Amino acid sequence: ELLGVRYPIIQTGMGWVSGATLTAATAEAGGFGILASATMTLEELAQAIAKVKARTTAPFGVNLLPNQADLAKRIALLVQESIPVASFAGAPSAAVVQELNDAGITSIVTVGAKRHAEKMVGIGVSALIAQGGEGGGHTGSIPTSLLLPQVVDACAGTGVPVIGAGGFYDGRGLVAALAYGADGIAMGTRFLLSAESQVPANVKELYLKSALTATVVTEAIDGAPQRVIRTDMIDALEKSPAVLRFPKAAMNALRFSRESKTSLLALLKTGREMKSAQDLTWAQVALAANAPMMTKASMVDGRPEVGILPTGQVVGAIGSLPPVAEILETIIAEAAATLVSLR
Amino acid sequence: ELLGVRYPIIQTGMGWVSGATLTAATAEAGGFGILASATMTLEELAQAIAKVKARTTAPFGVNLLPNQADLAKRIALLVQESIPVASFAGAPSAAVVQELNDAGITSIVTVGAKRHAEKMVGIGVSALIAQGGEGGGHTGSIPTSLLLPQVVDACAGTGVPVIGAGGFYDGRGLVAALAYGADGIAMGTRFLLSAESQVPANVKELYLKSALTATVVTEAIDGAPQRVIRTDMIDALEKSPAVLRFPKAAMNALRFSRESKTSLLALLKTGREMKSAQDLTWAQVALAANAPMMTKASMVDGRPEVGILPTGQVVGAIGSLPPVAEILETIIAEAAATLVSLR
Incomplete structure (x- = not known):
């Protein structure tokens, strides 16, 4: 795994949701957590990074807005803090990707169509998250079953790994993603509905009953x-x-x-x-x-x-708020059993 | 495989599309073809069955409308002709399912939600096709990535096999379906866009360029x-x-x-x-x-x-009109390679 973590599972950057507490919990449990910085000031981001580092020595990433006015300062902060990964929900410019590559920071961009994937590979992005239309927040119209193999095809021979997102919540889904040719999965809603997520309890209840x-x-x-x-x-x-x-x-x-x-x-x-x-x-x-x-x-x-x-549409398949470590370990155990059943 | 065919791949019943020629080609090539009878009179159905039998000794099925006025006559025809499978896009009544069960005919019903699956299992249906929202024709709003594992869960312990549909076109998808717990896949659009499909060439062209x-x-x-x-x-x-x-x-x-x-x-x-x-x-x-x-x-x-x-949304991933045998063999070969890559 490019990201140097135990499990091929990313916790996506979710504004107001994936702060230091959730990101640290994911990283410490063996997944790859991403801090959402678009809803933080530069100072708040520095504080959040310090807070995650105080809780875990595991690597984690930071989600950036591609057009944020102080983007250069944020990238400088990532370099200074040795943050290994910068992720983007929207397309970064070629110059930004070049800057990250020069600084040795892995760039991960979320795409919703094959042509976006081709464009991002063309400007030197390190890895892609292919988010099917069933995913949460800003999302496209092509479902995971079609988007994921198409993006994998777009990256064939380039060495750019693809992470599946949209509709994933269990170990069967992880193996399905691997079958489509992905190197792992990324999930948002599943982590939003965890014990460590700081979303207010009344709001979590609304999600759980959806x-x-x-x-x-x-x-x-x-x-x-x-x-x-x-x-x-x-x-x-x-x-x-x-x-x-x-x-x-x-x-x-x-x-x-x-x-x-x-x-x-x-x-x-x-x-x-x-x-x-x-x-x-x-x-x-x-x-x-x-x-x-x-x-x-x-x-x-x-x-x-x-x-x-x-939210992702997957909210309807989720009915409890387990700790992040339990979420990850359950998925990995189920994936292992699924792989055995396919032999 | 319940259906007694070489490959775990069903060609769905498509009105005006899956007539005798396409169904016979699928059956002869080792898949399970289904004649669409809703757009045929009883006499035309009898003729189509005879035509398929003249071309192959392999088993095939017939798709029925659950509320067709002459449904009893059609079921009698299936019994008389030893057709092993009756499929339904809409929910058949408990009485119809009972009648098919008594006659030794396997009933397959397409469902788009977990509660439909539970209801169909409850009235004794033999097998389910879980069609994700990306599927063609009448379809639901839950994508394959979420519907398929949910329907598999609904059938757990009942012995009712589940077939995935919606978004499938290659061997990676077949293995993904197996990972979700399905016993095979069903495809419509992929067979509509085959050499043997009798759809006019100008219409096939419109599909191919979509x-x-x-x-x-x-x-x-x-x-x-x-x-x-x-x-x-x-x-x-x-x-x-x-x-x-x-x-x-x-x-x-x-x-x-x-x-x-x-x-x-x-x-x-x-x-x-x-x-x-x-x-x-x-x-x-x-x-x-x-x-x-x-x-x-x-x-x-x-x-x-x-x-x-x-059409299914998968139309955008399909760019050629291969013979049915080539479609099936390519999928099976790719699935085998995918399974090896997962070891």
């Missing part, structure tokens, strides 16, 4: 397709005409600023940074700020009635 | 979610307000009657039979008649501009 059909992919939150649990809030957002979503998002931003005690200045600053970096319209900025703010309302403040609940 | 993102699940054809290639016709249907779809469907029925040389009497007869059997409204009958008629326009008449193109 069925396989309880999720929806919507563009109403920030304009990009995102899989969340279907709630009254989502229905209301989807019913809003597109032209009304900008003022609604702006009002949400103000409301969350007040309700979540995030200063409006900090919020606007994030918006400005995103705007300068990505050349978005202000309407897009307001919408883009919507997703992390609405995720925070659920995941940090425990107020799902005013927030969103990003 | 991408993984070219399909859509729509309820606009007959009120039930159905995966088809997104065409101008589908966009037009989806834009029609629901209240306008009944007269449109009725007009379509009349038009297809004229264009496809199907007598209006035959069409109305099918409608009446469906109505008496299922207690549908006439509007529902007109809509239900829409799907087979619009499929016929493409698959038999070669006129996709006035028809529909049912």
